[in-house]
Structure formats: C-alpha cells, structure tokens
Amino acid sequence: MSNQAVLFDIGGVLLDGERPLPRAIESLTRLRQADIPFLLLTNTTRRSHAALWQALTAVGIEVAADHLLTPASLASAWLRDHARCPYFLIHPGLQADFDALQSAVPDVQPDVVVIGDAGDGFTYDHLNTAFRAVMAGAPLVSLSDSRYFQEPAGLSLDAGPFVRLLECAAGIQAISLGKPGALFFGEALARLGLPADRVTMIGDDVISDIQGAAAMGTQAILVETGKYRPGDAALLPSGAQQAADVGAAVDRLLAAN
Numbered sequence: 001m002s003n004q005a006v007l008f009d010i011g012g013v014l015l016d017g018e019r020p021l022p023r024a025i026e027s028l029t030r031l032r033q034a035d036i037p038f039l040l041l042t043n044t045t046r047r048s049h050a051a052l053w054q055a056l057t058a059v060g061i062e063v064a065a066d067h068l069l070t071p072a073s074l075a076s077a078w079l080r081d082h083a084r085c086p087y088f089l090i091h092p093g094l095q096a097d098f099d100a101l102q103s104a105v106p107d108v109q110p111d112v113v114v115i116g117d118a119g120d121g122f123t124y125d126h127l128n129t130a131f132r133a134v135m136a137g138a139p140l141v142s143l144s145d146s147r148y149f150q151e152p153a154g155l156s157l158d159a160g161p162f163v164r165l166l167e168c169a170a171g172i173q174a175i176s177l178g179k180p181g182a183l184f185f186g187e188a189l190a191r192l193g194l195p196a197d198r199v200t201m202i203g204d205d206v207i208s209d210i211q212g213a214a215a216m217g218t219q220a221i222l223v224e225t226g227k228y229r230p231g232d233a234a235l236l237p238s239g240a241q242q243a244a245d246v247g248a249a250v251d252r253l254l255a256a257n
C-alpha cells in the first residue's frame with residue numbers, strides 16, 4: 001500500500017455535467033494500478049449519495065461507495081447527534097440522504113436549519129422560514145460554501161451565496177460541513193488514515209478545493225477545467241500547483257512517486 005493518497009473533486013475535474021472529462025477514467029485506473037488510494041469529495045447537494053454513486057458508476061467512474069464523500073452524509077451523522085427537528089432548505093434530489101431523520105413539523109420550532117443548493121427551492125418563503133428559525137437560535141448547518149458551479153449552459157449559483165445571505169441577515173456564522181470546511185476535509189483524512197502532507201487534493205475550485213485542502217496541510221493541484229478561470233491562479237496558496245487537467249495532474253503525481 002502506498003503511503004500517499006489523492007482526493008478528487010468530481011464536477012469540473014472528473015465530470016463535465018454527466019460526461020467524464022478526457023483522461024478522467026484513465027487517471028483513476030492508473031492510480032489503482034499504482035496502489036494509490038483515492039476518495040471522491042464533492043460539494044454537490046442536488047443528488048443523494050446513492051444517486052450520485054449510481055450516476056458515476058454508469059459512466060465508468062468506479063469507486064467504492066464509502067470512498068465517495070458528500071456533505072449530506074456528514075450532515076446526517078451530525079443531525080443524529082445534535083438535532084431533534086431540522087428544517088431543510090435543500091434540493092428534493094438530496095432528500096433521500098435524510099429520510100431516516102425526522103423533519104420539522106408544523107407548529108414545532110426547528111432546532112437546526114440545514115442548507116444546501118436548493119435550486120428552485122430558494123424562494124423568499126423558504127429562506128424567510130429558515131431566517132426566522134436561525135433568529136430564534138437554531139444553528140445554520142451548511143452543506144456547501146461553494147459560490148457557483150459549472151453547468152453545460154454556464155456558471156450557476158451554488159449554496160454559498162444563500163448561506164452568506166442568512167449569515168448576514170441573522171448576524172451568525174454557519175457550521176460548514178462541505179468544502180472548504182475543516183470538518184469535511186478532516187473526515188476525508190480520517191478515512192484515509194494518512195498524514196495530511198501525504199495527501200493531494202485535485203480540484204477546479206481554487207477556494208473550496210484548493211484553499212480548503214491546503215489549510216488542512218495537504219498538497220493541492222488546481223486543474224484548468226470546469227469552473228477554472230485564469231484569475232484563479234492569483235488565489236493559489238503557496239506550494240499549490242496547477243495542471244491543465246486531471247490527466248496532467250495525475251501524470252505529475254505518478255512521476256514524483
């Protein structure tokens with residue numbers, strides 16, 4: 001077993017929408033052949049863990065189910081330990097991850113608000129219900145701090161700006177369970193069982209992926225695919241690298257191995 005490991009972001013690194021990016025599948029195969037373990041770490045909050053895993057498998061991106069980490073799986077465990085009556089501001093596609101938990105019931109004050117990329121669910125009414133719960137003292141648990149993501153039609157708003165909206169309105173700070181939060185990266189490092197400096201994060205989001213992982217002490221490579229924009233290079237933390245795509249990033253890792 002190798003004494004190093006890799007964390008991959010999914011959207012914009014391995015997938016463009018539903019389609020594997022060039023060399024994505026080959027890169028994972030090469031790591032497997034080199035006996036280098038990897039986890040997939042996504043802030044996607046529009047699909048349940050099971051649906052996401054199935055979609056990945058269907059396009060040839062094969063990973064053990066417990067090597068796919070989503071903020072919702074972390075949140076589900078957090079809620080079991082901390083909350084009785086959560087109010088969910090999430091996408092319907094994510095609901096399955098929380099089916100085992102009880103949701104807020106009418107006339108009962110929620111004791112936590114869980115926010116992900118709710119898409120069309122970000123209505124005034126839903127946001128205001130969440131705002132009132134937070135003002136009444138419920139902690140705000142954020143599944144993603146990402147500002148935007150790449151869709152085939154262009155960039156789209158992610159959960160981050162809506163988390164900021166509620167933080168600003170209520171004068172509080174959310175508990176972040178997605179990237180770039182330390183809790184999410186900490187869970188990934190715990191599963192790998194390796195010191196952070198033996199781990200490399202490969203992502204297309206310079207803040208959520210690269211700055212977040214580097215703050216935990218990992219190596220990091222920003223790929224120039226997905227949501228990458230040339231100005232992102234100025235935000236690279238010291239020591240982080242840049243590569244044209246996931247294939248080039250993995251070439252570099254294997255060459256250094």
Ligand SMILES: [Mg+2]
Nearest residue numbers: 009011012204
């Ligand atoms: Mg991405």
